[in-house]
Amino acid sequence: MPNERGGMTAVVLACCALGALTVAGTLALSRGHLTATPSSSLPTIATEEYGRRLIMQTSELLGPDVADPNLRYNGSRLNCASCHLGAGTEQGTLTLMLTTEHYPRFSARSGVKTDIEDRVNECMTRSMNGRAVPRTSPEMIAMAAYIRSLGGINQAVGASQRKAHEPAGFKTPNRAADLNVGKKTFEERCSACHGMNGLGLRASTDAKRGYVFPPLWGPDSFNDGAGMHRVLTAAKFIKARMPLGMPDLNDDQAFDLAAFINSQPRPEMPNLEQDYPDRKAKPIDNGYGPFADSFPLKQHQYGPFAPIEAFYKQKKAAK
Numbered sequence: 123m124p125n126e127r128g129g130m131t132a133v134v135l136a137c138c139a140l141g142a143l144t145v146a147g148t149l150a151l152s153r154g155h156l157t158a159t160p161s162s163s164l165p166t167i168a169t170e171e172y173g174r175r176l177i178m179q180t181s182e183l184l185g186p187d188v189a190d191p192n193l194r195y196n197g198s199r200l201n202c203a204s205c206h207l208g209a210g211t212e213q214g215t216l217t218l219m220l221t222t223e224h225y226p227r228f229s230a231r232s233g234v235k236t237d238i239e240d241r242v243n244e245c246m247t248r249s250m251n252g253r254a255v256p257r258t259s260p261e262m263i264a265m266a267a268y269i270r271s272l273g274g275i276n277q278a279v280g281a282s283q284r285k286a287h288e289p290a291g292f293k294t295p296n297r298a299a300d301l302n303v304g305k306k307t308f309e310e311r312c313s314a315c316h317g318m319n320g321l322g323l324r325a326s327t328d329a330k331r332g333y334v335f336p337p338l339w340g341p342d343s344f345n346d347g348a349g350m351h352r353v354l355t356a357a358k359f360i361k362a363r364m365p366l367g368m369p370d371l372n373d374d375q376a377f378d379l380a381a382f383i384n385s386q387p388r389p390e391m392p393n394l395e396q397d398y399p400d401r402k403a404k405p406i407d408n409g410y411g412p413f414a415d416s417f418p419l420k421q422h423q424y425g426p427f428a429p430i431e432a433f434y435k436q437k438k439a440a441k
């Protein structure tokens with residue numbers, strides 16, 4: 123079992139750099155089986171490795187340019203890893219290392235109990251603007267197996283080690299976001315990669331591989347029902363992860379940037395008003411109504427959030 127200190131780096135490096143065999147080997151170790159991986163588990167290894175590739179190269183393998191129309195599940199040209207960095211192995215914001223512990227659970231958005239497969243399809247239909255992957259397809263089995271394998275690896279990583287690698291948290295500024303400031307910061311800090319028009323940079327050598335730098339809005343981006351379309355979720359991600367490799371923004375910058383990006387055009391998902399059957403459970407920064415309050419939609423999209431928070435706190439206390 124990896125020790126507390128070197129554990130995470132070793133495990134994550136092994137997972138990313140050396141591929142599936144090492145993943146499975148590490149898993150076997152973390153479960154305390156020190157014997158060599160038996161050959162009967164080889165199909166599992168292949169499945170997990172396929173799942174990891176689907177999450178890294180979702181555009182190339184399941185996107186709109188794939189030759190087999192049956193495999194075109196991803197309606198955007200994003201990869202799962204465009205948001206779940208390092209195929210979900212990065213600690214903190216949008217990590218997939220803890221997912222096994224999170225599911226099954228009740229989803230306020232759909233109003234029913236959901237498992238990992240359901241959650242993958244929520245991202246497929248919203249974050250990827252695509253269509254649901256059948257539960258019994260090799261693709262779903264592989265993605266879910268890979269995500270579950272991360273849970274095993276995560277247990278081998280000590281909690282303190284995990285914390286040490288988490289990015290800074292986000293605290294909501296007590297004001298409405300300023301779209302003009304967001305636009306200016308976008309041009310200064312983001313456009314070098316994501317393009318002045320926010321539409322990203324397509325891979326020039328082989329167009330079907332999708333994007334080198336993913337689009338932040340436009341037809342190939344996430345749709346308006348996605349979690350990233352919530353301003354506080356996006357601000358948290360941006361502060362923790364962007365600019366890629368050198369995140370250095372403060373809460374105010376991340377907040378204005380998130381609002382500016384979410385004010386831009388993107389694919390629209392039908393029937394969004396049916397989300398959150400219990401409207402009181404709707405996140406206060408949800409980008410679409412109806413809500414169980416009378417604050418204007420614009421305030422839910424861009425703040426200020428303190429009055430909305432106070433309203434729901436009071437409502438809860440009164441019960």
Ligand code: HEC
Pocket residue numbers: 177180200201202203204205206216217218220221222224238241242245246249250265269344348349350355
């Ligand atoms: C545009 C960004 C984006 C893309 C692309 C994306 N996701 Fe997500 N994903 C999110 C957000 C945001 C959440 C919700 C996090 C939260 O609840 O705070 C999420 C949550 C999840 C979760 C639940 C994590 C947990 O531990 O609760 C899973 C599993 C997941 N995504 C899998 C996928 C898969 C598989 C794909 C590709 C098919 C994908 N995602 C594509 C943004 C994205």
Ligand code: HEC
Pocket residue numbers: 200203204205207208308311312313314315316334335336337338343344350360364365366371379
């Ligand atoms: C050095 C290049 C670079 C810079 C600068 C950069 N990004 Fe990114 N960004 C990326 C890459 C690459 C990804 C996808 C992650 C991956 O594939 O590993 C990404 C992903 C994203 C995503 C999620 C995926 C999507 O397309 O919606 C958002 C949102 C985002 N960046 C916002 C920003 C913002 C805001 C800034 C400016 C503060 C910024 N980025 C600056 C390279 C960059």
